[in-house]
Amino acid sequence: MPSLKDLKNRITSVKSTRKITKAMQMVAAAKLRRAQDAAEAARPYAEKMADVVNGLAASVKGSETAPKLLAGTGSEQTHLLVVMTAERGLCGGFNSSIVKIARYRAEKLIGEGKTVKILTVGKKGREQLKRDLSAHMVDHVDLSDVKRVGYENAAEISKKIFEMFDAGEFDVATIFYNRFESVISQVPTPQQIIPAEVPEDAGIETLYEYEPSEEAILEDLLPRSVTTQIFTALLENAASEQGARMSAMDNATRNAGDMIDRLTTEYNRSRQAAITKELIEIISGAEAL
């Protein structure tokens, strides 16, 4: 049975925890709105880019001169997994859900005898994967100093990827990120970026002229398209992170409230019990006289 003073201390401590989680929730809500706006603003570019690249890719895919980024290296032996997570914790299952699908994929590929290389973006993913897959980790991109993800951050990541690709260090690249559905639902998504995946029914209805040639444009566009996909993933991730943190902190705040109620009831009961005990002592003392 904790003493009255213990209970009181406990209540004070839970109250201050609730204040902190409440504040974090509100900060996350404000950041979420900004992140959503940023994701919204980037959408027209990404959509147009995907349209044009898909149209071009569909017409070039069969030809022998198709760029490597589209046609692949002809092998599927080495896979690069780009695992994009947050720099901070306290956001529910956000980080672990990405790590989980990435780890599952890595283990599956290793089981098939493929070589797996892992590039981590964000501190949390690296920490979690380091435990059992540290032998496969090749590089890390640190975004902890970045307040708002910009296109330059995506360009930095894609530059690393292209350098590795040009050096022939991998055949297939896949990014793992959380797609933002709503505040309470973020979907961990794997997306293959190299070689580019072209939907079957792609193709532009209008017949375009190309200046310079189709191949030259594609050569120029494919790297941009990869960077754009990474940028989109970063933005979706940022929005998801804030969304996940917001609901996690909302839960924490509610839990703290429940706990305060429980503790207060217990505190009042013990106080009453103590008073009753003292009264009984006084009365029985008086009776004894």
Place this chain on the structure above:
Amino acid sequence: MADMMQFDLVSPERKLTSGQVRAVQIPAADGDLTAMPDHAPLITTLRPGMLVVEGPDGDKRFAVTGGFAEISPKATTVLAERAYPAGAEAQAALQPLLDDLRTKAEAASMDEKDALTKSADDLARTIAALA
């Protein structure tokens, strides 16, 4: 209106302008071109340069660093890697990019040197045009 078409200028981070315009001058990779309504469908890459939008309320100028343009009879869309409305801000933003390109061009192998020098020169001209 038959003599107008839809025009959008988007960069990865935001949409810079969108609306009905009369014509757009585009710094395409193989030379400048002007897109007007009923232009034949065309997709072209861009080089660094000035994009001039002739809208109903006067010309608007933007500095772009590269990307591509999709032109169709009814609409023109420019997807620029970086785009800035003309002004001192654009100049300040582009200058470090130019320095970076020049250093890269210095260090590049023979194959790439020409292309890099050319984009650096294009960029230098763009910055000069902004002044």
